[in-house]
Amino acid sequence: MNAFLKKEWMEWNRTGRSWILMLVFVLFGIMNPALAKLTPWLMEALSDSLADTGLVTTAVQVDAMTSWAQFYKNIPIGLIIFILIVSGNFTAEYEKGTLIPVITKGLSRRSVLAAKAIFLYGSWTVLYAVCFGITYGYNAYFWDNGIAGNLFFAAAYTWVFGIWTVALLIFFSAVSKSSSQVLLGTGGAALGVYLLSVFPKLDAFLPARLLRGLDLLQRAKSPGDYHANIAVAGLMVLLCMVLSVGCFDRKQL
């Protein structure tokens, strides 16, 4: 399995996938505080033209909270880009037949699946941590992170949502033949859960709620309110992995 992990690492680097993703998440990390920092200046620059339309601007107060609000707005987009870029991670190998020499050398299918899963979970974790770390650093430098409550709980919950999405991606990668099917499945399932969350009763335990970190930062919710959501996400990740192993073992390559 180590050999296959090494191969994944080489693939990500040499195809430029890792660099693109790193760039995106670093950019998002910088953009959150930068946008917050620029807001007053932007408002000032626009105040004259806004005054013409009858809108009166007053001095805007920005702090770490403005930047964190940006962070929770941007991270779903980061996750979507991540899913788009890695959606072909399995299927490209099925389509080209590159797994056949590997499997026929006696490497077990489970090792292949495990290596790929570890790599996907790992890269989401690293990229997310980089984005969070950069925003955290700038916020601490410009303002004070102390204003945001439950900062790390909120961050961890959003990370769990990402893990849940990656688990869906792995499951759909194990059952489908092309990357468009993977995207359709993962996107459809995520969207479905998101839509179901409109109903408060369902929202109480669906993973989509984990994305709303701002509620925690503003202390509108406490970390304990999310136990059911975490449990459901965890169970679904487990279920996805069990099903993936079963399907991948029987998959026709």
Place this chain on the structure above:
Amino acid sequence: MKMLSLSHVAKNFGGKQVLRDVSFSVPEHTVFGFVGQNGAGKTTAMKMILGLLTVNSGEITVDGMPVRYGNTPTNRFIGYLPDVPEFYPYMTPSEYLRFCGEISGMPAKETKSRCEELLRLVGLEKEKHRIKGFSRGMKQRLGVAQALFGRPKLLICDEPTSALDPAGRKELLDILTAAKEETTVLFSTHILSDVEHICDEMAFLHEGKIALKGSLDEVRKLKKASAVTVEMEYPEDTKALRQAFPFLKAAGKNSLLLEEAERLPELLHWIADRRYPVMRIERQEADLEDLFMEVVGK
């Protein structure tokens, strides 16, 4: 000792019956030719031996162990060269072979020496570029190297010569012959001359069944004399020849086909008597199709 045996293997894709009843076995240290027309089911049979396809009925064993679909422990004894081998395009050949060594759990030192040895064998030792830019022939060579890498007991090659130029083809056949010392080779082809060059035994696959199997000598006995093409220099000579021997068939401009090769001396005698200039007299290689049609009685 049988390295590989198939007994009453059948396979259908949906309603299409590809293999009906395939039984044959390959003894150790032989080169076994698996012959059949395009679409006869050779690749399907090979993929079932590798556990890449399910078997509808019958049994396959490799080195005495039954083959299982999906996770296939018997693959540890097998080296496989697919018909169109595909490798990770961002690796160089030596990186790919090192990767092969690592996934099969070979010690690093042995991997390194095996890697150099095989790259030399297939003539890719100076190739430092990534696989991305390789021609099909070069991929085929790398495919041979990776198939032989783990010193497999059974080497399975799916139409290994079809993408190669004549020189490459000869080299590949030499490699397979040399491999016989260490391993057992099963290779599929539709080129009869390849079989004649290197095989000890062969099996013909036709309409989902083994139409003929046996050692090369046994099969050769079934082959009738081949046809001969005679090409004359002038059209009028061709015409005269055809009038004298009405059983000759026209086969292009100034060319005549003699199907009953045993009458060739008679024909030559006639031409020599009249001193007609001849462009070419060629014995036609009995291609697979001919032999095949004879075997299956069509």
